[in-house]
Amino acid sequence: MATLDSKIPSGPLADKWRKHKTEIKLVNPANKRKYEVIVVGAGLAGSSAASSLADLGYKVKCFVFHDSPRRAHSIAAQGGINAAKNYQNDGDSVHRLFYDTLKGGDYRAREANVHRLAEVSVNIIDQCVAQGVPFAREYGGLLANRSFGGAQVSRTFYARGQTGQQLLLGAYSALSRMVGAGAVDLHTNSEMLDLVVVGGQAKGVIIRNLVTGEISRHSADAVILATGGYGNVFNLSTYARGSNTTAIWRAYKRGACMANPCYTQIHPTCIPVSGDYQSKLTLMSESLRNDGRIWAPKKAGDTRAPAAIPESERDYYLERLYPSFGNLAPRDIASRAAKRICDEGRGVGSTGLGVYLDFADAINRLGEPAVRERYGNLFDIYHEITAESAYKAPMRIYPAVHYTMGGLWVDYNLMSNIPGLFVLGEANFSDHGANRLGASALMQGLADGYFVIPYTIGDYLAGQKPGSRPAADAPEFRQAEADVRGQTTRFLATKGKQPVSHFHKKLGKIMWDRCGMARTKAGLEAALQEIPALREEFNASVNVPGSADTLNQSLEKAGRVADFLDLGELMCRDALTREESCGGHFREEHQYPDGECKRDDEKFGHVAAWEYQGEGKTPVRNTEPLNYEFTKMSLRNYK
Amino acid sequence: MVAASTLKTFSVTLRVWRQAGPAAAGGFVDYPAKDISPDMSFLEMLDVVNDELTAKGIEPIAFAHDCREGICGTCSCTINGKPHGPGKGVATCQTYMRSFSDGDTIVVEPFRARAFPVVKDLVTDRAAFDKIQQSGGFITARAGSAPDANALPIPKGDADLAMDAAQCIGCGACVAACKNASAMLFVSAKVGHLGLLPQGQAERDRRVLAMVNTMDTLGFGSCTNQYECSAACPKLISHDFIARMNRDYLTASLRSAFKPAPANTGGGAA
Amino acid sequence: MNLVGNLFGSSIGRKILMAVTGLALIGFVIGHLVGNLQVFSHPDKLNGYAHFLQSLGPALWVARIGLLVCVGIHIWAATVLTLESKRARGGQAYGVKTWIQATLASRYMRWTGYVVLAFIVYHLAHFTLGTAQSDTFKASLPAYKMAHDYHVLGFTVVPAGTEVLDVHRMVILGFQPPLVAGFYLLAVGLLSLHLLHGMDSLFQTLGWRNSRWSQSLRTVVILACLAYFAGNVAIPGAVLTGKLSLESAAKSAPAAHH
Incomplete structure (x- = not known):
């Protein structure tokens, strides 16, 4: 059983982050350049993290499966980004943003994380404006706001209907600056296919170059995953076609816990x-x-x-x-x-x-x-x-x-249960509970990358001896590479009848019917029969043409769909086990007569963090209780 | 309502550029696309054709795509001689089959330019755009050092104009459409966006000189003011920004020629 | 970074050089046309004007060299930019390529440029050097005696009675062969087309154009090019149609000889 210590600092809610920042360990400037950090993904969270860490002096390697960091799907967010600036004089405050977000999440997020998010939201807007993000403005030249769901104040900053694009391009420009300065080693067309764990700590990744097919090993002192959400498990979604779960799923298979995977918006x-x-x-x-x-x-x-x-x-x-x-x-x-x-x-x-x-x-x-x-x-x-x-x-x-609130489990420092593995943005589970409010995804991605990880990663790295990272040809790396090569070879050798898309569509239909907007015990149990059967069919009869040493989009998809098949099963298992309705998880058995979600705080006022046990074995469900010190879990009511 | 158009399917012939790799010779190959719904997007039509090719044991057509809602800038087909196809102000992924008729032969090629080498089939390498950005397409603003966002009022008109330029999705249609394979629209959109804002003034001269220099070095052509770029742009970014960049470049060159250089440039790393 | 390096070494710099030299050349061709339109007036006007220009001596050579340098830079920049752009386009051409909205004039700049260059060479040989038609064409013209003083800015620069080259007669004789006049018409037509894109384009290159007034600019440019073309057509046109002939010149001359 994994130990899930949330490491939430003690003290009053509003002081926790400030206190934590003054108490965690620092890495001195001369030592920072001796640490190498791998960042996987370059959306809002990844780009902001990579550029901020490089600016601090760490050596950063950034891997993106897109042909450019600017393509990450953060770019498609339309509406806006929340921040407790109270520029409208309408009574907003950090506490209100905290409360709205916690309540919007149907009381399934951690109080301390959400409060920190609300605190740093104001810095995000400052940072983005300084970078040249052209937010909408009033005639007087000051920033404009609009209102969004789940709030009674106007706190959403926006850039026409393309806020995500503008924020991502801001983060991309910061990343580009560091790449140009030689401080970030950027690898595009590079998909992470495995996490390497050495001595119980995350120390590297295995990367496949999607253009040349080359598979390479990269070691580091810490690994950051900022690889987005997994909504494409449903095949049809508002996600980009390339969005996938592979990076976090392979980390899960190496021991990182997957938290609340059934929370889908x-x-x-x-x-x-x-x-x-x-x-x-x-x-x-x-x-x-x-x-x-x-x-x-x-x-x-x-x-x-x-x-x-x-x-x-x-x-x-x-x-x-x-x-x-x-x-x-x-x-x-x-x-x-x-x-x-x-x-x-x-x-x-x-x-x-x-x-x-x-x-x-x-x-x-x-x-x-x-x-x-x-x-x-x-x-x-x-x-x-x-x-x-x-x-x-x-x-x-x-x-x-269009969004998944679940993701890899992380503590207050955004570190997973594997030391050295940090998870940011939509890829983690941390801030939105069972339902995310509009205009909060952008806020979380940038909060994690610009204002949380630059502090919290130091606390981990300070405990690592400079220069102690393993060589990339350590046995663990070789083994991980062999596993990746083995999978690739299997896909190409199957030579079945059906294209990958066939299985993705079938999985999507199962997930949508059984684990979509409304879930039932019977439906989920059926899905837990159907998905393994589909996986067998996939393994036996998938058709992946072409070779492994060139651009091969069928091969890329095969790997991703294989992971979706596994993840889909876990989502159904999580949904089946969570015998309550909350936010984006609606079990028809648990509702009030008016159709509202019927939570069961006593039995399920916790985070479910699933731990992989090996191929074909039932994963273990760990729990982290949600201790509400300052807020009362109450019925979410918008009437 | 069942739209009449959803009921009637049709067939076209695709004449697609196939090229096994960057060094391989390429050529056009014809494929039939049958039972096409007018409501399909162009890329969905390619998905269907690819599944059929896979079933026949033919390697599917490689094409770049991701968000499929016209914002990520990944998709990049030249369709019947026009980047992104016949529509105005749309990306390839927003091109729908109802733009074509039964029996059409549709010629599909990659975006072509020396600076965008073909990776495979319809996929090109547009890393040159990233290199241009890395040479100066930013405002240096370290996280944590920013003043309050409202400390610096920006006239709404300037902010809106900056947003017009900032909408660029970096797809490369401007380069693909230009007879000179010029990247002027792309570069000028970034130079214009940052140069219009007060935050961007400190680095304004450095930025335009460096980005233009990188653009030239990477082998893009020059601008002959035909404005094919802005007409092909899925965001219809105006070539006004090119004029603006020309002026910025001249001003920066003059300033750098006549402004004395400081004796010591310590500080201001990177 | 240095200014000369940026102007000659970068794509935008070279475009700026093209625009600036183009602007100078536009100024020249318009001035040249306005001067030449004096052919419709008393022969004193054109002949006095030509004599005055010839008498400038070193200043004339400065202007001539200046113009040649402009032409040289214009052509050099065009050549370098064209070669670079061809290279930038890459080895593999599009199988199908359609124009979206580029104007005809902009698409044939290189070709109109070639013809204009050929025309300049011919034109210089024809009227400046006098070697294009028969070798006696310019040399054997009888001298012309000024009937009146020729003034520039109120100063008498060519006094009456001065014997000067009869440029007026040379122009009429020069355009009498239909082939010569035809080539001239074709060339000025293409030059006008060249200007149609060039005049508009230089505003863009120098950064003065934007969509608030680009439509008005376009209208002005079109009208200017039409006027330029009409003015240039008028001279050989009048010669070909007999409106301007040695006889008509002689008719106006007696008035001066009284």
Whole structure:
């Protein structure tokens, strides 16, 4: 059993981080250059960490599977980034941001971590502005804010609908500066395929160059994983096609605990699937629900055009079921309601998986120009993808996976249970509990990279003798490399009938049906039969053409899908074991009559951290109790 | 509503550039793409063709892609002679099959330029863009040293214009479209973005001189003011930024010629 | 970093050199045209003007060398940039390539440039050196006696009675062969096309152009090029159509000979 010591500092909540920073060990400037740190991933968390550590004087090697660090999927975040600046004079504070985030996470995150996140949020905005991030501004030249879900203040900073892009390019520019200065050794097209653990500590990685196929060993004094979330286990999601779980999954197989893997966030307003060929779901901003009315036909199998369905045969189901919140019901509620409608056969569109988001009333009330001014760019995106005009006919929308709150378990220092292995950003589980609030993902990625890891990694490295890192040809490295080569050879040698995508689609369907918006004991148990069967089929009949020594996208996908198959099973196991509903984890057995999540704080007020036991063996479920010292776990209620 | 377009499928012929590796000779190969839905994205159509090729034992077509929502800048096909295909202001991943008709032959090539060598099939190496950024595309701001974000008001117009430039997704369509394979639009977008902001002034001259120098060294061509770049840009970034960079470059050259050099340049590492 | 190095050594520097030399050459061709349009006036005007220019001596040579240097730099920069750009495009051409919006004028700059260069050589040989037509063409012109004083800025620079080269007659004789006039028309047409892109483009290269007024700039450039073309067409056009002939010149001359 792994020991899970969260290392939360003692003392009052608001003093913990300050106190911790003054108490943890430091590495003196002359020694920093003697330590080598590997950073895997170059999204918000990875780029900010790599550049900050290099700026401090550490030798940094950064590995990215993309052809450039600027491609990381942080770039696609639209809405904004939260910070407790209180520039609007509307009563915001660090404590309010802390409280909103903790409550939004349905009381399944650590108090101390969330408070630290809220504290450093203000520094993030300062840092980004100094880097030249062109945030939206008022005419007076000061920063503009907007409001977002789950908060009663305007604390979200934004750069049009491309906030993630601008923040990532800011972090990328900081990283580029350090690469240009020779302080970061950047390796693009480089996918991490294994973690090397020497003497119980993370001391290196195995990398495959995706262009040349070369497999190389890299040793370091510490390893940082900032490799993002695993939502592509569902195949269809708002994630980039390349987003994967491989880095964290292989670390899991080397002993790092995987925490709360079942916590998945599903966004209610995405453009629905149009056919089997679909590769990607596109998010439509939640703001549309301010003026759009969601409905479905009352009758199942009604294929009439929406305009032909009279008012009396329409079911404005959110307004009916949740009269006080109506179309602005919380994300998870709105998502689950849409799913139920479609399960009843009342879904619309050619696939039957969609509901209407209708602007006819808004256009009648406000006029088309006003609607165009508010939502024009979103209507354009919708038109681009569907060739339909939302001014003339209602939009079709459906929920889609877009974030995973679970990830590798880390302590307050963001170090996993393997000493020397740090995990940042979406790849860890730390700050969002069971549900993430809008505009908080960007905040966490940058908090971890700019303002947490530069302090906490020193505490670990100070305990490592400079120059003590193992050579990259130590037996552990050779073994790990051999394992990686073995897997590659197996994929290429299988020469089965089905392309990798076949298995990914099948897994995605199982996960979506069984471990998606609503989960049941029976469904999850079925999934735990179906996924191993699918894995066997995959191992026996996957077709990976080409060779290992060139760019081979089928081979890349095969490795990732193999890991998704394993992870999917663990997610179902975690969801099955967590006999409660909380945030993004909804067990139909555990709900209040109004459909709200029914938590069980007594039995499940803890983090579940799964520990790998070997191929084919059931993993061990460790728990870390969530001790709420300052806040009371209460019913999450937005009414 | 079932859109009429979702019901009718069609077939096209793909004439695709196949090239086994950077040093290998390449050539066009025709593949049929049958039962194509107009609602498919161009890349989804390639996915389907690739699965069919895999089933036939033919190595699938390598193509670059990731976010599939037009923001990461990875996708990079030249379709019928235009980078990213027929649409205006869209990336390859936002090109839908409804832009084509039954029986069309669609010519698909990589973005071509000497500075973007072909890696395989439709995939090119655009690391040159990163090198340009590394030579000066940043504001030096150490984490933890920033003043309060509102300490420096920035006129909304300047911030908005900077954002227009900052939207660049680094895809390289500008280079691919330019008859000179010039990277001026890309470089000028970054120079313009940072140069428009007060934070960017300290390094303004250094930045433009260094980035242009790197751009030249990496073997990009020069600008002949035809503006094919901005017309092909998926973010429709204006060539106004090129004019602005030209002026910045001239001003920086003049300033560096006439400003006395300090006797000692200690401090300010990197 | 040094200024000369940046101007001659970088792509943008060379573009700036092209723009600046182009601007000087645009100034020259417009001035040249305005001077030449005096052919429609009394022969005294063009002949006095030509004599005045010839009499400038060293200043004329400074201007000539300056223009030659501009042409030289313009061509050098164009050549270097073109070679670099060809190299930048890479060894493998597109199988299919479509233009999105580049103007015709911009796409044929190199070709219009070649023709303009050939024309400059011919034009100098024709009128400056007088060797392009028969060898007696310029040398055998009878001297012209100024009927009036020729003034520049109120000063008399060529007094009446001075015997000067009869440039007026030379122009009319020079354009009488239809082939010569035809080549001239073609060349100025292409030069106007060259200017159509060049005049617009130099504003971009020098950083003075932006979308707030680029449409107005475009309109001005188009009108300027049309006017330039019309002015240049007028001279050989008038000769070819007989509107301007030795007889018409003689008709206006008596007025001066009274």
